[in-house]
Each structure stands twice: as structure tokens, then as C-alpha cells.
Amino acid sequence: MRKLLIAAAAAAIFVAPGIASAQSPIVIKFSHVVAPNTPKGKGADKFKELAEKYTNGKVKVEVYPNSTLYKDKEELEALQLGAVQMLAPSNSKFGPMGIKDFEVFDLPYLLPNKAALRKVTDGPLGQAMLKKLEPKGMVGLAYWDNGFKQMSANKPLRMPEDYKGLKFRIQSSKVLEAQFRALGAIPQVMAFSEVYQALQTGVVDGQENTPSNMFTQKFHEVQKYTTQTNHGYIGYVVVVNKKFWDGLPADVRGQLEKAMHEATVYSNDISEKENAEGWDDIKKSGKTEIIIPTAAENAAMRKAMEPLYTEMAGRVGKQLIDDVVKVTQGVTN
Ligand code: LMR
Secondary structure, eight states, X not given: OHHHHHHHHHHHHTSOTTOOOSXXXXXXXXXXXXXXXXXHHHHHHHHHHHHHHHTTTSEEEEEEOTTSSOOHHHHHHHHHHTSOSEEOOBGGGSGGGTOOGGGGXXXXXXXXXXXXXXXXXXXXXXXHXXXXXXXXXXXXXXXXXXEXXXXXXXXXXXXXXXXXXXXXEEOSOHHHHHHHHHTTOEEEEOOGGGHHHHHHHTSSSEEEEOHHHHHHTTGGGGOSEEEOOOOOEEEEEEEEEHXXXXXXXXXXHHHHHHHHHHHHHHHHHHHHHHHHHHHHHHHHHTSSEEEOOOHHHHHHHHHHHTTHHHHTHXXXXXXXXXXXHHHHTTOOO
């Protein structure tokens, strides 16, 4: 009996941190900043459902939406410290941690469509980018879509000169900063959870985001004009704390990989529809005037932002920009 107890105590000491005993499940805290009824929110909920099902309850996933646990910058720090296990920050949010590669996706007019995006994320380029997360204590599990960004402000935005002198909220990306500077605007980095109030109180004049994010955060209620620019893309990297992930029993990790794969297919399947609905809901609300730019206006915007491809080579890497452009060029849906 005594021997047994000693053996049990020794086993308990050697149980990896975060790994559950027979009774208590392994808990994955999945924190994110958007509403539950968005592509990312629904993807996280789908992962929870499948992860709990495939592990037979050995894993419990707690999803915390809408920045209820952490805001943008804090959630990445919390992941590295192990206070949460899983996140899906947008590509634009890894720069402050010293990983600049994902900012390539912020280059305006880079991606003609989702098929072009897939060429990058599902190919060797996307996989090499995920590897860059590991020295920072994270494992990149998947790329999740949101969609294409639209611009909004309290004045009509059609031509580059319309942006001059206006303050725009941006995510923490140097490419996005350069994008608004190229338009003569003043970019201001701000957490997603603070944008509505900043727009409402006039701390910033405008913002860019996907229709799904704009509608679910009610940005359209505090912006007089919304312009269908489709000038850039928002997508996510699902990341997990590396120590936690590596410490999981192999069978559990395999089941979670399966759940993540299926949640990814699901989330990427619904993203276009979610954004189309978001756009319709914004229009139907009647609270913001919709502007559809002419071909000439679109061309002028493209031209104004073109210098970013050379200007940002020092930041993102010329080779990476060239490789992404090469892979995406001419891809039709
Ligand atoms: C933003 O901060 O605008 C978005 O990246 C939020 C999100 O996660 O979609």
C-alpha cells in the first residue's frame, strides 16, 4: 500500500503542467476579441464542440469572446505566459512581438480573391511563416478567414485626397500605418474593443474593417459614410501555447488537430456568407450612407497605395513580398 502511495505521489509530481488527472479535464482557454456571431467567433465555438466530442470530454474548451478576458495586445502576452492556451489574432497583430512576416497580408490590393489567399496559406510560404511563431513560444495551427476590408468615416471617402488629415484607427501593423500615411491620413493604433467608443466620441474619424466586424460592433451606427473599397484583407492565425501543446498526450493532441482541421474548413466556408450578410445588414440599417466607388476612384486608390510594395520591403522582406505576389498573381476564383 505504502509503495503504491509513493508511486502515485511520484506520478503526480511528473504530470506535465496543465495536464489533467483522470477526473478533471484539460482546459483550453480560447480568448478572442470579436463577437460570437462572426467567422472567428463561430470557428472558435465549432472547435470547442468538436474538441470536446473527439476527446470524449477529456478536453474542455472555454471560449471567451468580445475581449471579455483580454484585449488585443494583452491576449498575446497572456498566451506566452500560459494564462490562456489558444487565440486567433489577426495577421496584423504579430508585428509588436517581432514577427513581421504576417504583415505581408496587410499590403493593399494584394489578394484578388480567397483562392489567391489559399495559395499562400496552404502552400510552403504560409507554412514557413507559421514556423516563425515557435521561437516566441507559440505553435501556429491554422489560418482562418475573415474577409475584405471596407472604409468608413464621417465624411464621404472616394478619392485618396478625401482621407487627408483624418484620423483612422488601425491594428498594430506598420503596413497599415504606411497605408494611411500614403493617403495623407493620421493612423492611430487602438485595441479592437475600444474602436466603437473612439468613433462615437470623435477620438478618431474613421476606420477600416470587414462588414462582419463592423456590423457586430455597430461601427456603422457611429459612421456617416461607409465605402465599399475591398482594399485589404483580415484573416487570423490560430495559435496555441507551445509548452502546453507539446505537453499534451499524443492521442489528445491528434484529436485536437482533427477538431482544428474541421473547424478551419467550417470557419473558412462560412466567412464569405457572414460578410455578405454583414454588408446587407449595414445597408438595411440605414444608419450609414453606402458609397460604391467608380472604377476610376478605385484605380486612384490603388495608385496612391502602390509605393507601399517597395516602401515596406525593409519591414516585411522584399523576398516575401515578391514570393506572395508571384503566387497570387492571376489566380481566379
Ligand atoms: C481588428 O482589430 O480590427 C480585427 O482584427 C479584430 C478581429 O480579430 O477580427
